[in-house]
Amino acid sequence: MKITIIAGARPNFMKIAPIIDAIEKKKNLGFNINYRLIHTGQHYDKKMSGDFFEQLGIPEPHANLEAGGGTQAEQTAAIMTRFEKELIENPTDLVLVVGDVTSTMACAITAQKLHTKVAHVEAGIRSGDWTMPEEINRLVTDSITNYFFTTSEKANENLRTSGIGRERIFFVGNTMIDTLLKQMPRFQKPAIWDKLDLKEKQYIVMTLHRPANVDQEDSLKNLIDTIVRSSRNVPLVFPVHPRTAKILTAAGISASNLHLIEPLGYLEFNYLVKHAKAVVTDSGGITEETTVMGVPCMTLRDNTERPETCEIGTNELLGTNPIAIPPSFDKLFSDNWKKGRIPDLWDGKAAERIIESIINVYQISQSKVLQ
Structure with missing residues (x-):
């Protein structure tokens, strides 16, 4: 065959x-x-x-x-x-x-x-x-x-x-979880870990790439400013797609605890996710990985094709209105985030x-x- x-x-x-x-x-x-x-x-x-x-x-x-x-x-x-x-x-x-x-x-x-x-x-x-x-x-x-x-x-x-x-x-x-479970013992600490002096569960990983979030400078700036204000000065580590990096630069987005870094390989990125306090994302796949690794996840989308990550896992769908971000960070920092479990199979x-x-x-x- x-x-x-x-x-x-x-x-x-x-x-x-x-x-x-x-x-x-x-x-x-x-x-x-x-x-x-x-x-x-x-x-x-x-x-x-x-x-x-x-x-x-x-x-x-x-x-x-x-x-x-x-x-x-x-x-x-x-x-x-x-x-x-x-x-x-x-x-x-x-x-x-x-x-x-x-x-x-x-x-x-x-x-x-x-x-x-x-x-x-x-x-x-x-x-x-x-x-x-x-x-x-x-x-x-x-x-x-x-x-x-x-x-x-x-x-x-x-x-x-x-x-x-x-x-x-x-x-x-x-099958994406097949890969995650197989590769987890091989996760590699990225160079940025020591450069930023990151500590276990004391930083947040961000990924944003969907047009609804990143294409408009004003809305993107509002979104990230709200995340920064809600983050209690915890390091925000943001591997940036080249296309998004141009928009961030044009919008003049910066903060002392916001660290824009180059895209990472699979083993390095998932090392960051596994040891993070939380992940803020608009990616569907990452919500599956955070669910399996037990990492709190906030999804900045109005809908998801992976509802099991919310119903069973560690993900919460916040929508694209920044108003939902501060209370979610309050829940995270008060250690009230749901524990979740791994979906069947x-x-x-x-x-x-x-x-x-x-x-x-x-x-x-x-x-x-x-x-």
């Missing part, structure tokens, strides 16, 4: 690493299963691509489509055009896409138009917010997917409600379940062909 695995952006890399490991384990047991890894090049920055492959032990891709840059439409077109050529030259039994980035949607469409089955890892999650490109990617991908691998019962419910048969939905857990074995399910489905389909 041949599987083509798609990776395009930083969040994808954490999700594909354990899937590749699971395939290699099956191969070593004598199963006839092989994979071809395609990097679409959607993210081509060293910190957002190369470092992750090295740190997570992901092998060099068999091909890089180098389709980064441009508008959403230009990027989608470039990925589809180049992946079509790749798939014609290297036919496969299954295209496996992960997450909700542009590459996920573009490669799923291309595969189906070439009559190749698609499996979607992290299927069924929904924010209900159509202003987010990721939500459109999720909806389109799931509308043309053959096999759905989910992280939560809520995702299962979303798929069933949309008319997907139960036999095509596989509740397997979270977030146990480090999701990828094994995925590959086991794919092999079973393939074997059943082959037996029907032979009958």
Whole structure:
């Protein structure tokens, strides 16, 4: 059996690493299963691509489509055009896409138009917010997917409600958490730790990148000023995406306890998160990691596609109005933040379940062909 695995952006890399490991384990047991890894090049920055492959032990891709840059439409077109050529030259039994980035949607469409089955890892999650490109990617991908691998019962419910048969939905857990649990012993203290003289549970990690938060200078300044005023002078460590850094500079945003640093590799960033007092973010993936590591998390968004991190985990959805920030920091500093627990099947074995399910489905389909 041949599987083509798609990776395009930083969040994808954490999700594909354990899937590749699971395939290699099956191969070593004598199963006839092989994979071809395609990097679409959607993210081509060293910190957002190369470092992750090295740190997570992901092998060099068999091909890089180098389709980064441009508008959403230009990027989608470039990925589809180049992946079509790749798939014609290297036919496969299954295209496996992960997450909700542009590459996920573009490669799923291309595969189906070439009559190749698609499996979607992290299927069924929904924010209900159509202003987010990721939500459109999720909806389109799931509308043309053959096999759905989910992280939560809520995702299962979303798929069933949309008319997907139960036999095509596989509740397997979270491959990003597979990577987190495997790599946790290898987390690396970043150089910034000693430079800023950081102390365990005595600093806060920030990440902001969504257009609703960072595109308008005035609203971004108001947001960060409120965080700074609420932080009781605790160090705020903010790894900044280059695009966001330009906006911060233009807005003249600065404070004595606000430390803007370069993007970090996976092992260094998660070291910071694990030892932080809290995380302030607008990232969905980070809310999953903080939930597993038991770190308080404040999400500056009006909705989330990962409600289990709020209902079960350590995350709270504050919205985008800065008025919600001061009382949340008061709760944090008075040690009244909820403890949370780890969602079902977030146990480090999701990828094994995925590959086991794919092999079973393939074997059943082959037996029907032979009958």
